[in-house]
Amino acid sequence: MATPVDPAIPPEWLEEFEAAARRPLAARMRYAFIRTYKPVLDDAPFRAFDRMEDYRRWCEENLPDWLGYGRV
Amino acid sequence: MAAFEYRQAQEVRDTFQRHGCRFLFIGKSGAILLGFPDTTQDAVVFVERSPVNGRALVAALRELGFDLTGEQAGEIERGKDFVQLKNGPFDLDLVFAPDGIERFEDAWRRRVEVEGFPVCHIDDFIASKVATNRKKDQESLPRLRSFREYWLRSQGGQ
Numbered sequence: 001m002a003t004p005v006d007p008a009i010p011p012e013w014l015e016e017f018e019a020a021a022r023r024p025l026a027a028r029m030r031y032a033f034i035r036t037y038k039p040v041l042d043d044a045p046f047r048a049f050d051r052m053e054d055y056r057r058w059c060e061e062n063l064p065d066w067l068g069y070g071r072v
Numbered sequence: 073m074a075a076f077e078y079r080q081a082q083e084v085r086d087t088f089q090r091h092g093c094r095f096l097f098i099g100k101s102g103a104i105l106l107g108f109p110d111t112t113q114d115a116v117v118f119v120e121r122s123p124v125n126g127r128a129l130v131a132a133l134r135e136l137g138f139d140l141t142g143e144q145a146g147e148i149e150r151g152k153d154f155v156q157l158k159n160g161p162f163d164l165d166l167v168f169a170p171d172g173i174e175r176f177e178d179a180w181r182r183r184v185e186v187e188g189f190p191v192c193h194i195d196d197f198i199a200s201k202v203a204t205n206r207k208k209d210q211e212s213l214p215r216l217r218s219f220r221e222y223w224l225r226s227q228g229g230q
Contacts, residue, residue: 009218017222020109025187026078032104034111035075042073045159046140048147052169055154056204068208 038067073163076101076115080162084117085189087136093128094120096183098170098192098200100212105186106194107226108219110212116165118192120176121151129166137161172196172203194220 009017020028040063049055059069081097088095097105099116119129126149133148134140138160140148148155148166155166173179173196182193192200198216201209 009221013215013218014222016109017107017219020107021226025105028104028107028109029076029078029081032109032111033075033077033101033115034113035073036113038113041156042158044156046144047156048144048152049154050152052153052167052171056206059206068211069206071205072207072210 039064041067041069073158075113076162081105081115081189083136084115084164087132088117088129091128091132091135092124093132094125094176094180095129096176096179096190096192098167098179098197099165100197102191103194103197103216103219105189105191106184106219106223108216108223110215113163114165115163116167118167118170118173118176118179119151120180121168123149126151133157133160133164138164170200172199172201194223 023031041059049058056071060071063069096102096118097116098118099114100108100110100112101115104110104112119125130140130145130148134145138157140159151168153167153169155168157164157166173192179192179196180190182196184191184193194216198213198220201213201216
């Protein structure tokens with residue numbers, strides 16, 4: 001589980017991280033979770049996929065590109 | 073459907089734990105619990121795949137108000153890799169085999185507790201996003217890696 005290390009944190013991001021750390025968790029979540037309609041994805045009450053690969057492929061074949069669920 | 077709220081995260085935590093369900097918040101929703109300032113629409117939990125845990129999970133979901141048919145409950149109990157629920161009081165994604173994480177037990181050992189919420193370690197978020205390699209993951213990775221540095225420092229370099 002080697003994660004590349006980049007010790008340089010851009011100052012504007014550092015400012016945001018520090019501001020978030022000062023907020024209570026409830027406030028952080030209030031700011032973080034948003035809701036907008038996602039075409040296709042939001043149109044069924046239940047979906048289950050045997051394998052993650054099936055889900056990834058389904059996203060690529062069925063969701064609009066702009067939602068960003070397609071693999072690079 | 074409104075956005076996922078803190079109160080609902082507490083309900084997930086408390087109900088899952090009351091039923092003895094082993095789970096971890098993962099994805100951006102988990103990173104947000106750690107303090108990552110970003111936005112998301114998805115609440116995602118990584119659930120241990122076992123018959124006992126599957127039954128506990130279904131019982132917990134039904135108590136939370138998810139309207140599961142017998143067939144759907146069976147699919148969850150069997151631990152399909154990915155289940156998307158939009159038939160309850162809020163949307164919830166269940167993942168039994170996230171990309172980039174080999175075993176639940178490994179992630180469980182590395183977990184972080186935030187106000188009682190069991191959350192995947194930041195390195196597991198990153199490993200998962202790298203392995204998934206979607207456009208939206210690629211976009212968030214640089215900021216997530218910077219947050220990892222900040223978060224590790226704030227934890228005393230753990």
